[in-house]
Every structure is written in structure tokens, then in C-alpha cells.
Amino acid sequence: MLFTGISLSKKRLVVLAIIAGLVLSAAAFLTTNQAHAAKLSGELHISGSNTVFPLSHALAKEFMKRNKNVKITVTGPGTNVGIQDLLAGKVPLAGASRPLKPEEKAQGLKAYVIAREALVIVVHPKNKVKGLTMEQVMNIYLGKITNWKDVGGADAPIMAYSRPPASGTFDYFNELFLKKQPQAPTVKMLETHGLNREAVVKNPNAIAYLAFAYVNKKVKPVALNGVVPNKKTIEKGQYPVIRPLFHVTKGEPTGLTKEFLKWVLSPAGQNVVKKEYLPAKKK
Amino acid sequence: MILKDPAKDSIKDPFVPLTIPGALEKNRNGDQKSLLGNQKNLLKGEKASLKNQENSLRMEVKNLDAWYSSGQVLERINLPIFENEILALIGPSGCGKSTFLRCLNRLNDLIKSFRLQGQIKLDDFDIYDPGIDLAILRRKVGMVFQHPNPFPMSIFDNVAFGVREINRRIKRTELAEIVEESLRQASLWDEVKDKLNVSGLSLSGGQQQRLCIARALAVRPEIIMLDEPCSSLDPVSTAHIEELLLMLRADYTIIIVTHNLAQARRISHRMAFFLSGRLIEHGNTAEMSIRPQCEETENYLCGRFG
């Protein structure tokens, strides 16, 4: 998914609005049928992490299916933008792909683990390299390894793609892989997971890191420290790079936000999570 | 007067170099095609010789029909045009005079819906032959429009424009000479000689029209067509232009469209009367004024309509 700001299809919204209008007027004028008016109604906007975006989107879609009077829009500009939006009171809920910093907690933000997910290293399907160690990945991103032949591949340059420094995913990658050393200046930083994946699809010499949910058939995830990332290894916790994903609120959630969060953490919500991600709680 | 006897001045003549190769190359193949391009002959030799014989045929229009999208506007026009004459086209507006003129230099080719049938000959060459070099045709058959349309350039550049386009390597002194000459011929020189660098658009309407005449003269056409050149001018400017035409007729064939019958009588040798797309009558101006052959002509000349 290359866009970061898809709201749900307009047509559907219009239909929803018409239905809502009909239901409301029915409720107002024909008092007999009050019991049928939906319990939950209102609008909710979710901002935040590009990584969490597809998950929030899927959750919102399912939630709206169950509650016809609720309208949820989701955007994914990035963890930090989302947190700023929260603090500024622009949105009641934001996705985050990193834990809150102490100063953010001090400002009253609360994070809820809604899912866990793997960060996978991907290369072009034609690339012969099957696996890398975390140290090799580090050295690639530090600019110390620049030829695929040094890690068991062809004699070709390694073109490394990364996310902008302020993204939650880069934070995580930086801490876990780079041990907080500065990334080489020859690493390209692309806005979104989607763009990173596209870069790998188009470039046989590319390497990038993606949230597992963004992996598709056009890119090849490589084994990390000998573990191939797939649903099984990730679910069993064998894959070494699994991180939590969050929904963040400012203070205690209320109203629709609260109901939505409650549902997300309920078995019904977690079933949606399980389609692409690991559930919030380890088995 | 450079123009008076081109043969004599041929060495000095700035057009000599360009009348030879470039323009002709396109038309090398085939007799008919090459000859129109072979302007040098026409311009120097033939023109000089033709000049001696009065009334030698220059252009000939045969069975001309013309259509716009709106319908037929010219019908079966047959009209000869003679060397060194002033031919006045008269007739009520909308009768097709402008269309007729624009057929003669193929300017109507620009109009997409325009269609034409028949034959127009210039010195025995069909000007609608596909091999015709339009640039050369139009250099031979110059045109002055009804509404003065100087380019938004300086007065000098207006006159020099066509000359420069014909000979891009022309010397500046030669160019200046031609510009002065042309402006003098158009009797505009005295009025503009101190402000040649001023925009042509800053002149009055009458001056602009004379500038357009100078511009047309500068490329030394052989035939000059003027489409109601005085229609938007005051009497003084009109008089200027009439004088000019009388002066030019020694060296040019002139076709003038005019609404002004008195003007036609004053300056033309022959008149052609158009009505609703048909050529009703043409002939010697004096004769036609006194004894028109057709009733319509008589009505028109007496001012009964139009």
C-alpha cells in the first residue's frame, strides 16, 4: 500500500450517511422502533504510525461493519506525527510502532499493545542470498559491506533502503540492528514501507526492512540469524525481531474511542489482528 | 528608384543571391513546377520585355468557384488581369471580393472549410498546382489588408521583416536603403524618418496603412492587391494612398477592392463588378462608368443599392 492516507470508500460513506439519516429520522418520528437504532454512533479519526496503518484500517473496517452508525477514518503519516496530533487534541487515538518515551508518558499518553509483528529484511526475488545475520545487516546499513558477493551473493552493489530517521520503525531498526550507530549516508531513506517495498521490487540489488504485513510475493524475506520469517516462526517466537504495536490515547479513553479500543483488545478484534499480525498477548 | 529598372541594378539588387538556388531547389523536377520558382527570369528578363507591350496578360482566372462552410461564395468567375494596370473590384459588401483576392495569393488555404474549383494562372502557371512554392507565389503577389495590421515591432522592422526573411544575410546598409525606399514610395518617410525605432502600432490609422503598403512594397512584389485599403481612413490619408497607387502603377500590377466608386473612377484602368458571388461585368473604367452593359451594374453605379 503506497498511500498513507486512504479513508474508506466515499460511496460507502454516502450510503452509510443515508442509512444513518433514515434510521435517525425513523427513530425520531416513529417512536415505536427505538430499540433498533444502533447503540454506537459518531466519528473517530485515527492518525499515527505508517506501520500500524494497515492494521488500524482493517480493524476500523470490521468495526464499522458491526456498528453501522460509526465512521472511522485512518491515516498513517507516522508515529511521531500521530503523537503530536494526540497531544494537540486533533485526534483521540493514534497508532505507534515504538514504545512511548518517558516525556510522552509524562504528558499523559497511554499506550496499549494491540498486536505484535515482525520486522523482516527483504531483497529482490532474484537475489541468491538466502539469509543474513543481524551483524551483516548492521554492516550493510553502516556502509561497511557494499557488495552482495561479501554476503554470499553475486558481484553487485548493495543498495540499502531505510525509513526516515523520525519514523517509529527506524527507531526500532536503529536500536536493534544498528545499535544506535549512524546509518551510512549512501542509504536512501524513503517515506513509507510501501515505497521501500517498491524500491526492492524494482531493484535486484536492493535491501530493505519491512513490517511483515507489507511483505508480498514480489519481494523475498531473508532468513535472519538462520530463521526464515514466516507465520509459523513468527508465531512461535523463533524469529528474532518481533516488536509490539500500539494504540495510544491521551489520558483514559472515553466514549467511542474507549469502545473501539475495548473491541480491538477483545477476542473479536484480535481475530482481525491475527489475519496478518501476532495477537497482543503471547500464548 | 531602385525599382525602376531592375535589370540595370541587378548587381546592386539585394535580392539577386536569393532568387537563385534555395527557393528553387524544391521545384527542380518538371518544367511547369520549376518555372514559377525561376523568378529571376520572370523578374528581370520577361518583366522588362513585357513592359513594352501594353496590356499583356499577367494573371488569368478561369471558371472559379469557391465555397466556405456557409456555402458557395464565388461562382464561375472569369477575369483576366493585365500587366501594369490598376484593376478595381467593386460591388456590395459580402459579394466575395475579398474572397476573390485571397484566392489569388492562396491565403484562403488557411481557412479549413474553404474549397475552390477552377483555374487561376499566373504567367501561364496554375497557382493551385500542388508543386507551387507558396512563398514565391506570395512574394510575387503581395497584399495589403482592409484593416491596417502592422506587426508589433518597430517601424523599421515592420518594413524590413519580409526582406530579412528573404535574404537573411543582407547588409545593414542595403536593408536601410530598401526600408527608406519603401517608406518613401508609401509616402510615409517624411513622417517617420526620425522615429524608425518606434513601434508601428503607435502610428495613426492612415500612417499604419501606409506602413503596411511600405511593408508589402519592400519585398518587391509584381502584383499588389489592396483590399479596401482606405475604408478606415480619413480623406487626407485616402488621397495620399491614391496618389501613391497612381505612382506605383508604372512598376506594378495593382488590384484594388474599393467601396468608393469615385475612387475607382479616379484611379483604375479597368473595373470588375461583383454581385452575390458572380462577376457581373468587367471592362474599361471609363466605358463601364458611362455605358454599363448590365442593368445591375447600372443600378449599382447609380447608387441604387449596395
Place this chain on the structure above:
Amino acid sequence: MENTNRKSVEIKKIRGVLPSSEALFSSTKSQARWYRIQEKIIENMLLLATIISSTAIFFIILFVAKEALSSLKHNGLAFFIAGGWDQHIQEAWFSETPKWDFGALPLILGTFLTTGGALLLTFVLGTGCAIFLAELAPDAIRRPVEAMVRLLAGIPSVIFGLIGLMVVVPFIMDNFISNELALKFIAVAPLDGQSLLAGVIVLTFMVLPFYVTVATDAIRAVPKPYKEASLALGVTQWRSVTKVLIPVAIPGIVTGMILASARAVGEAIALSMVSGGMAFIPDPSHGLVFFLEPVRVMASAIIDNKEAMSVKAIESALFGVGTILLFISILLSLTARLVFSWYQKQVMAK
């Protein structure tokens, strides 16, 4: 006689609708006053609109410049002539203590290179296209092409970015970048097709429709008599277009160029997708590889780093870049005015 009679009857019929001349005085004073008031209201409303929009612009400039001030003050001239933007962002983002050093030269150059290249291409392609559409094309070709050009103008930039990424970038990579070349330059910059060249090409297609539309209209608006006069002098069609029509259409053409450059300078999304995502300064000493090297433009830098805005130093530096962009656009519109008045003095001296 009969004829004239009928005419006068008709005229009377028509005139009967008009009130008599006395009516000229009969409309009451209050009505006249009401008209005057109406006029005043409209005048004042227009004035108000002007004042509001100009103050809005003024405050935007003030706001952006104010936010940028701390960074500009700290960095001084270095902000405009020093490099290292990407590293500075990283440092400022991860450092515990505030880091204020920023150099936006790569971004400024990136913007100038992509915009300049795109404008050059746009001028060459667009003017040709405009001449073709306005002068040469038969209707059967002109109509669909014009419709397409107008359609192209309405396509959002993400789409251009996507197509650039899917088509232009791989094309450049497959055709111009060999494995050896990429290997040779891997320590300098990754040559993966996302490049100055890709940026220029995509940007050209983005601004071309604006330019072509304006330039076509400008050429078409040239009074027909100019062209006819030129053709009647025996000047060829082509020379008439270049020597008479184009000069007369210059104000429109310049307007089109300025419109195009305004859009090009401000373009962010498409360029951040195709031009490389790296604040790199292409090196002319690399020869033609210059065009294959990545750039990051100012507008892209702002959106690419928006997530880092929570750091004051980064925010201020981004506003600094915004200030430069703003000044460029002001400069562009001033240039437009200057060109216009110059042109009016030179050519239209009337």
C-alpha cells in the same frame, strides 16, 4: 415604398417596448441612490477581499519566517551554502542535546536542478507542442490531444510519482545503469534509477500540460491578421510562427513558464518518490552520471521529514527551507510582472 413602410412599422413595434424619453427622468431619486449604494458595496467588497488576501499572504510570510528565524540565525549563511542535510536531521533527531547545525545546499541545488531541467525540457517540448496544437494540427488530432493535455493537468502528483516509480525509474536503471557503474559508485551514491534524471522527466510531464495549455491559448490568441500579413509577404508558415506569432505570444508564453516553474518548485510528493530520497549533490565531474545521481528537493525535504518536526531544531530548519521556497515563489511572480511591463514597453509601445 411599400418596403420602407413595412420597415417603419417594424421599428415602431420594437420601439414600443422602450419607455418614452420622459422615463429618463421618472426613475425616482431613491432608486438612483440605491444603484449608487450597490456600486459602493461591490467596490468595497472587492477592496476588502484584496486586503484580506494580501494580509493573509503577509502573515503567512511572517509566520514562516518567524519559525525559521532561530535556525537561520544559528546557521547564518551556512544554511544556504553548506551540505549534510540528511546527517544533520539524523543527528538532531537522535542527539540528547539540541543540535542546530543545518545546511540546506543540497536541497536548494536539488530544487534548482530539477526545476531548471524540467523547465528546459518543457520549453522545448511544450513550445513545439503548443505550436503544433495552435497552428498545424488538423482538428481530428488537435481535439483529442488537447483533451489529453487538459486531463494530464488534473492528474494528482502522487499518480505521477507512481508512474515515475513504475516506469521511468526502472527504465533509467535498465538502460543507463550497468552493474559495473553501480558498483563503481556504490560508495558515492546508490544508482538505482531514482535520480535527477527521473525527477526532471517526471516533473516535465507534470508541468508540461500547464505550459502547453497557456502557451497554446497565447499563440491562438495572436490576432490572425499578424499571421496573414506575414504569410502574404511570402514568409513560410514556420518562419511566420517563430518570427511573428511567438514574439507576440511571449507574455502568454512567459506566464506559462512561470506557472510551470511555480508548480515545479513546489512539487514534493512525486519528486520524493522518483528523484532519490537522498540529499545528495550530483557531481558534474562524474560526467553524464551526474544525471543518474539522486537529489532531494526542498519541498520533498519538508514532507519527508515532517515526522521529525517535534524536534525544535528540525522544525525551525524545515521552516527555513519553507522560507526559501516562499521567497522563490514571490520572486517568480515579481519576475512575471517585470517581464510583462518590460515587454509592454518594448513591443506594445502604445
